[in-house]
Amino acid sequence: MKHLIFAWFLAALACSPKEKSSEPELETKSYHIIGYVAGWKDINPKDIPAEKLTHINYAFANVADGIVTNMEGRAERDSTNFLKLQELKNRNPELKLLVSVGGWTHSKGFSDAVLTPESRKKLTASGIDFLLKYNLDGLDFDWEYPALQGDNNVVRPEDKENFVAMLKSFREALDSVGNVKGKHYLSTIASGGFRTYLEVNNMAGAQQYLDFINIMAYDFYTAGDDSTGHHANLFPNGAKGRSAQTTVEEHIEFGVPAEKIVMGVPFYGRMWKGVDPTENGLFQPGKYAMGLPYQQIFALSTNSAYSRFWDEKAGAPYLFSLQDSSWITYEDPESLALKMKFVREKGLAGAMFWEMSEDNTGTLLDALHLALNPKTEPAN
Numbered sequence: 001m002k003h004l005i006f007a008w009f010l011a012a013l014a015c016s017p018k019e020k021s022s023e024p025e026l027e028t029k030s031y032h033i034i035g036y037v038a039g040w041k042d043i044n045p046k047d048i049p050a051e052k053l054t055h056i057n058y059a060f061a062n063v064a065d066g067i068v069t070n071m072e073g074r075a076e077r078d079s080t081n082f083l084k085l086q087e088l089k090n091r092n093p094e095l096k097l098l099v100s101v102g103g104w105t106h107s108k109g110f111s112d113a114v115l116t117p118e119s120r121k122k123l124t125a126s127g128i129d130f131l132l133k134y135n136l137d138g139l140d141f142d143w144e145y146p147a148l149q150g151d152n153n154v155v156r157p158e159d160k161e162n163f164v165a166m167l168k169s170f171r172e173a174l175d176s177v178g179n180v181k182g183k184h185y186l187s188t189i190a191s192g193g194f195r196t197y198l199e200v201n202n203m204a205g206a207q208q209y210l211d212f213i214n215i216m217a218y219d220f221y222t223a224g225d226d227s228t229g230h231h232a233n234l235f236p237n238g239a240k241g242r243s244a245q246t247t248v249e250e251h252i253e254f255g256v257p258a259e260k261i262v263m264g265v266p267f268y269g270r271m272w273k274g275v276d277p278t279e280n281g282l283f284q285p286g287k288y289a290m291g292l293p294y295q296q297i298f299a300l301s302t303n304s305a306y307s308r309f310w311d312e313k314a315g316a317p318y319l320f321s322l323q324d325s326s327w328i329t330y331e332d333p334e335s336l337a338l339k340m341k342f343v344r345e346k347g348l349a350g351a352m353f354w355e356m357s358e359d360n361t362g363t364l365l366d367a368l369h370l371a372l373n374p375k376t377e378p379a380n
Helices: 001-016 024-029 075-090 117-133 161-183 195-199 203-209 244-254 294-301 333-345 362-374
Strands: 031-037 055-064 067-070 094-100 139-142 184-193 212-214 261-266 268-273 287-293 305-309 317-322 326-331 350-354
Touching: 001 031, 024 031, 031 362, 055 075, 055 139, 055 161, 067 117, 075 094, 094 117, 094 184, 161 184, 161 203, 184 195, 184 203, 195 261, 195 268, 195 362, 212 244, 244 261, 261 287, 268 294, 287 294, 287 326, 294 317, 294 362, 317 333, 333 362
Parallel strands: 031 055, 031 350, 055 094, 094 139, 139 184, 184 212, 212 261, 261 350
Antiparallel strands: 055 067, 268 287, 268 326, 305 317, 317 326
């Protein structure tokens, strides 16, 4: 009888709820790692570590005369590039290839194209044709920005509702094609990393029709600023109060589920010159100079004239050269590891980055991949 009671006790213990640990989830959850590839640059499949990516967003397709089309003069190059990118699936069969429609300088046609049910139908049909022509796995919409001026775009208050209507139209069309093809086609967007974007749009409505949302959580300080500041800090610090954390939390506040949010990170930095040396140049007056790819920043970081500093409050690195009065905001493996820890803890979908060729060292992608694919600890 004692043996029966003991056996029952062991069975009950085995079936009882255990304290939840985050570690198994970190080891089993699949996170997105989405890399943008610029279509106007030379693309060599050998230079793209497909095994460390889940998605590639090809930039860009245009919206012109109410349809999704190649950017002017780039149809032949796009065809070649898409064939090159398809080769990557030989190394990573799970890799998804999307085209990003729009971008900062090619969003001027969106407002007109989505204005009426008829124009949305025309736009949707052209987008599906583009997807099928190049054998893509989905469409990424980079409208910068609905209901906001952007780069001298046509803008209307109606963009808010028409943006959602456009996404609904594409979702229905993608599902229809998917039913025939026996696959799920993706629909995603690049979302503005600032609160005004959320205030003038209906993200709660938009997210219903999207697989995930890539937040451009960078460019917090940029060419328009006459003082230095982090352009992609994880936590808020400084007068602007902007950060990756802030924009993620604001997207959730405005109705986007955390599990659909992808945090965008930059593979480039920004430099100011003539910077006041107080606080090693952080939040000091200076003249904006240029954007820099990571590989160039890495080279400068090995130069004895530059020193690396870490802003604990912001969770961000920066370089300063007293000799040259130059200050650089950028991303490095330490800051990316911290951000990906945030992604995991908040239950986000993963990371996106702009842009593949900005880091030919592979350092930053390695940091993302390692942080989002933690290894199981060896058994003792």
